[in-house]
Amino acid sequence: VTEPEPSAARPAAPVRVGLLGCGNVGAALVGLVETRREAIAARSGVDLEITRVAVRSLTRDRGVKLADGVLTTDAAAVVADPEVDVVVEVIGGIEPARELILDAIAAGKPVITANKELLANHGAELAAAADEKGVDLLFEAAVAGGIPIIRPLRESLAGEDVTRVMGIVNGTTNFILTRMTEEGTTYAEALAEAQSLGYAERDPTADVEGYDAGAKAAIIASLAFGTRVVAGDVYHEGISSITAADIASAASLDHVIKLLAVCERLEGPDGAEVAVRVHPAMVPVQHPLAGVRESFNAVFVEGTAVGDLMFYGRGAGGDPTGSAVLGDLVDAAVNLHKGAHATIGMGGRAQIRPIDDQQSPFYLSIDVVDRPGVLRSIAEVFERHGVSIRSLEQEGIGDAARIVMITHRAREADLQATVTDLRDLPTVHRVGSIIRVVGAEG
């Protein structure tokens, strides 16, 4: 071979990065580009350089070293700067992120974004713009932080018939549920600990009520099934009503409670439908998702040929998320040198199955009067709505009793109708938690 190794003979020109936002993730990225620059150049043949950084305040200390003139408050100028080859967006939120990304794409610049909210609401618009212009739009960091899940779904599983994806994609709620499970603390105590450790915001709504996981579920479903799902399509329930008693009940049934994002591809009367929901679920202790503890994330993928897969790691934090952005950045830079780009191939709008028509096995606890005939009247209600009981245990508490049961797979609407009628029974004091169950799909 007489041809010289191209990267050795003639070092490629630096790929100049314009960074929009320099918070937790942005600052981590600046540090990583600095420490990894030589290793990346040696390995991938691209020399990364952070040329411009747009921030809201020029005076805040971000703990990163940047040359004079790099920082600016004018994000649009960074996007338009001819000295910027690639744009990284870590501002978050819908606007101005959406407009800035569209401007970058229009200028022919690849974009890397970690913005789940934007992708879950306007992903199709951005993907169409990127495909049309022939530039990369990469977003590994938007779902499950440092875990490579977007690229496997887009590329490795491109030929696979994915039927279901279940993810623990919110570290805050997984931390809270782990504490409740392992230490026996209440929800309020575990939330307070998460807040004191910086895992939960002062207003934890976005995490604990499932909004954050819902946005990620929309992105996962879109990629897994090649069809467009938006945040508004996702039914969600949070963990704020999970009690220590629920956790103990789950344990007695050899299950743990996890907040899951569940994406299913189903056959409907008019073709393929997609069901997407976020809710607490009982997971058998032997299921790989049950072992995902603390603030870790994991995405469990079920495919017809490939079987079960799981991707596990840190779902948040500056460094893990920065690492995911950096992987995308290297990819985009290599593509830029080659004149290539990845295709997203987002399909048409998904047919969403309404939550009422989705199916799952359910766990219920029912407090009743301890009197003969009570169980028969309860069984009659289940029968009336076509909900079949899989297993049942009854325990006395003074002159009352608690019935704990798991149903076979049932329609949500039928289960809700059952619960409404149970509440009307004079012998029923209270229907407690209703929790969907994974792995009992009989």
Place this chain on the structure above:
Amino acid sequence: VTEPEPSAARPAAPVRVGLLGCGNVGAALVGLVETRREAIAARSGVDLEITRVAVRSLTRDRGVKLADGVLTTDAAAVVADPEVDVVVEVIGGIEPARELILDAIAAGKPVITANKELLANHGAELAAAADEKGVDLLFEAAVAGGIPIIRPLRESLAGEDVTRVMGIVNGTTNFILTRMTEEGTTYAEALAEAQSLGYAERDPTADVEGYDAGAKAAIIASLAFGTRVVAGDVYHEGISSITAADIASAASLDHVIKLLAVCERLEGPDGAEVAVRVHPAMVPVQHPLAGVRESFNAVFVEGTAVGDLMFYGRGAGGDPTGSAVLGDLVDAAVNLHKGAHATIGMGGRAQIRPIDDQQSPFYLSIDVVDRPGVLRSIAEVFERHGVSIRSLEQEGIGDAARIVMITHRAREADLQATVTDLRDLPTVHRVGSIIRVVGAEG
């Protein structure tokens, strides 16, 4: 936008696949291409067609439908056929696979291979040929079957400083160890069960002695550290000497025994070194690798920024492995349309740290005479070789006693010298199993 969608307006010409080998994986691939062809075309814009299939026997029933004239015994003719755009090699072994792949690359045809043995021995030669010619050489299926691990290591973690990878990459041995752990069976019983279920070969040497895992370790280390490691660099010990007593000891210490492929990047006196070994290891029950049961595989990756990652799934079997080949095939076909290709970027030859200089904590069991002063004489031997004891338990068995201990991180050579001297002590009946420990790196 006036430009028409290219794939919609003008369906791309089929990408014609030449398949070398039609055993388990090849037959699965033929089936998958048939059932998934339309879905792949709709999503990725490539139409895959299996044009030629080279086999050893034309008469054997493979359970697949192939048009007349597709089957041939002439593999070289398939590679050379101008009607073949992409070559898939699932023959296995070094020759003629190596020559066929080099011929395909020389002809400018992308190659997908599942051949771990070939890659672990001649990967650098193949990668250099592919990079020079500018064609894809993809091999997701060569390590851990259906689990996407090659693409994440090559692309997602391209910027990451990976420090260690530990993998359960052999399903046969994981099945055997799971049975021994969960059912209390002996190694021989579990092996017989694995053989009767078709998980183990009649001659199980390649699996149970760690050769198979060693080849995969070489490939993983090469990609994780960007430096060339070959099968011969990998130290390996198998599981055939693991006893039910070892499994019970591990359980009493809240550990499970797994056959691990361990790849570490270390600093040596002359720069970076790579340590690669395959051996049974005690893994703490709370470690994510401990929950990987039955014939499942998993690869655990530790990086400076990204933290801990794990990739879990089916490591073998026609369908899972075929799914991985199909993912690569779609990728190669899309690249072919774009005139692009992936770069492997294999670095120079790795500096391998010899096994004697590698370090680990160790578990040992020592049968001794139950007499005062015995422990002191044993402690003296450890001290002489600089091996520090982390924890120790002693239990009497009649007039003998068993000492079970875990050391701090120690050099292999020092540990071996310690064991040699222990065996010379008159008070030591027997030094039993010596098992490396994960997660006690104090």
